[in-house]
Amino acid sequence: MRLDEHGVAGERRRVHHHYLKGSLFCGKDRVDGVVRRMIIQRTPGRHGGDYWYFFCIGNQKNAGCHSPHLNADRIEEAVVEYYKRIAFSPQFIAVMQLALDDMLAETEATQRLYKKHLQDQLKDLDTKETNLLSLAEDGALPQAKIRSRLTDIKRERDKLEAELGKVQLDLSASAEFLTTCLELLRNPYRLYKGASDN
Numbered sequence: 773m774r775l776d777e778h779g780v781a782g783e784r785r786r787v788h789h790h791y792l793k794g795s796l797f798c799g800k801d802r803v804d805g806v807v808r809r810m811i812i813q814r815t816p817g818r819h820g821g822d823y824w825y826f827f828c829i830g831n832q833k834n835a836g837c838h839s840p841h842l843n844a845d846r847i848e849e850a851v852v853e854y855y856k857r858i859a860f861s862p863q864f865i866a867v868m869q870l871a872l873d874d875m876l877a878e879t880e881a882t883q884r885l886y887k888k889h890l891q892d893q894l895k896d897l898d899t900k901e902t903n904l905l906s907l908a909e910d911g912a913l914p915q916a917k918i919r920s921r922l923t924d925i926k927r928e929r930d931k932l933e934a935e936l937g938k939v940q941l942d943l944s945a946s947a948e949f950l951t952t953c954l955e956l957l958r959n960p961y962r963l964y965k966g967a968s969d970n
């Protein structure tokens with residue numbers, strides 16, 4: 773177990789850090805449908821060194837839970853063991869991968885259609901602009917009116933071009949990220965064992 777050792781001897785620190793802090797919940801309460809966090813406490817040992825315990829927040833000041841204080845080392849071991857039991861099955865991963873591929877193909881198709889739609893609208897604007905300019909040449913519309921319409925067209929074009937810039941056709945990076953996550957969850961135990969405290 774590695775814990776923050778910033779505390780100077782004799783100093784009382786009320787806030788203790790542990791990588792499992794915030795991730796543990798009381799199992800005794802969970803049976804009753806109550807969700808309570810486990811918090812950590814340090815007790816100085818008689819012969820130097822510290823003992824660290826996790827305990828249910830409901831156990832503080834008789835708030836209703838009587839679950840025991842649990843040695844932090846034992847908890848760490850239990851959590852490691854737990855990771856052996858929560859792997860995704862190969863079948864589940866295969867199904868997820870298929871669903872992911874389908875979803876990506878569908879999203880890419882939708883994005884392609886949207887891009888086409890935006891490009892068509894931009895073309896319409898070009899036509900409108902050309903028509904306006906020939907109206908201006910003919911003197912068929914007052915100058916002020918033409919200017920105001922041209923400004924509208926420019927505003928609309930800027931909007932469409934900004935939208936067009938957001939269209940993402942290549943989703944392979946996102947796909948790769950999700951596939952990597954799936955692969956890691958094939959063996960969460962190995963992942964957890966290999967991870968640093970951070």
Ligand SMILES: [Zn+2]
Nearest residue numbers: 798801828837
């Ligand atoms: Zn509890």
